[in-house]
Amino acid sequence: MATKKAPKTPPRFTVNKGAQKILIAVAIVVVLLALGFVLRGWARTTVIPKMVSVVRLHGVQATLDQESSKLQDPLARLGFNSVTKTSACHLQLAQSIHTQVDCSVVKQAYAQLPSGAAAVANTQKQAALLQTQLLAEGWRSGSNGVTLSGLINGTAKGVDYSPDAYYEKVVGGTDCTFDTMIAYSNPHPPALRSSLACDKTVDFLGAPHNEFYNSAKGHY
Numbered sequence: 001m002a003t004k005k006a007p008k009t010p011p012r013f014t015v016n017k018g019a020q021k022i023l024i025a026v027a028i029v030v031v032l033l034a035l036g037f038v039l040r041g042w043a044r045t046t047v048i049p050k051m052v053s054v055v056r057l058h059g060v061q062a063t064l065d066q067e068s069s070k071l072q073d074p075l076a077r078l079g080f081n082s083v084t085k086t087s088a089c090h091l092q093l094a095q096s097i098h099t100q101v102d103c104s105v106v107k108q109a110y111a112q113l114p115s116g117a118a119a120v121a122n123t124q125k126q127a128a129l130l131q132t133q134l135l136a137e138g139w140r141s142g143s144n145g146v147t148l149s150g151l152i153n154g155t156a157k158g159v160d161y162s163p164d165a166y167y168e169k170v171v172g173g174t175d176c177t178f179d180t181m182i183a184y185s186n187p188h189p190p191a192l193r194s195s196l197a198c199d200k201t202v203d204f205l206g207a208p209h210n211e212f213y214n215s216a217k218g219h220y
Contacts, residue, residue, distance in 0.1 A: 057087060060103050063171050063174045064107070067137075067196075068107070070133075075109050078126060078152075078192070080109035080110075084107070084109065085107045087106070090102060100201060109194060112190065113189070113190040120156050123152060124152055127151075127152040127153075131148040139169040142164070142165075144163045146165045151192075155192060160184065162181075166179050166180075171198075174199070179195050
């Protein structure tokens with residue numbers, strides 16, 4: 001009786017030590033690249049804005065305080081008492097190694113127009129004086145043709161819709177805006193919402209470049 005031959009065992013696949021080192025090195029590089037990508041995103045959204053905030057935010061605040069002082073506190077002049085303020089630096093745009101951060105300080109408030117004729121007349125007077133002072137201090141009005149005094153006069157007379165009365169001024173690379181809008185619907189009460197804000201764009205490791213990057217201050 002013939003004996004059966006044992007089946008042949010296929011040769012075991014082995015990797016020589018040189019190839020093992022190459023595979024390990026490739027794996028390490030892949031892991032490092034993935035980790036770098038995650039850390040880059042975290043740095044752009046958290047670390048870099050925090051760093052820029054420490055260096056630049058106080059300058060934006062100083063500019064806003066300076067312009068507010070020149071205008072004799074425009075929000076108070078219009079009768080705004082409950083003013084809220086926010087300040088922060090946040091990621092605006094990231095491209096390749098370039099990161100763009102925007103730092104802003106905003107004071108905003110809501111106020112009802114006074115009901116008495118004398119009080120309304122005083123608010124209208126303050127608006128007219130403030131409008132003149134804005135232009136004298138180098139603020140440019142918006143292209144929609146709406147003026148601060150015109151907006152407030154219309155609101156006092158019951159107009160419940162109008163584009164904003166918008167003014168802008170650039171101070172040493174910091175962009176400041178004074179924006180007032182109607183904030184009610186007829187019939188009552190006539191009210192306004194207004195904000196005074198300054199912001200500065202900071203480019204970290206160079207400015208991003210794309211088809212939207214048109215303005216000198218870096219906004220897209």
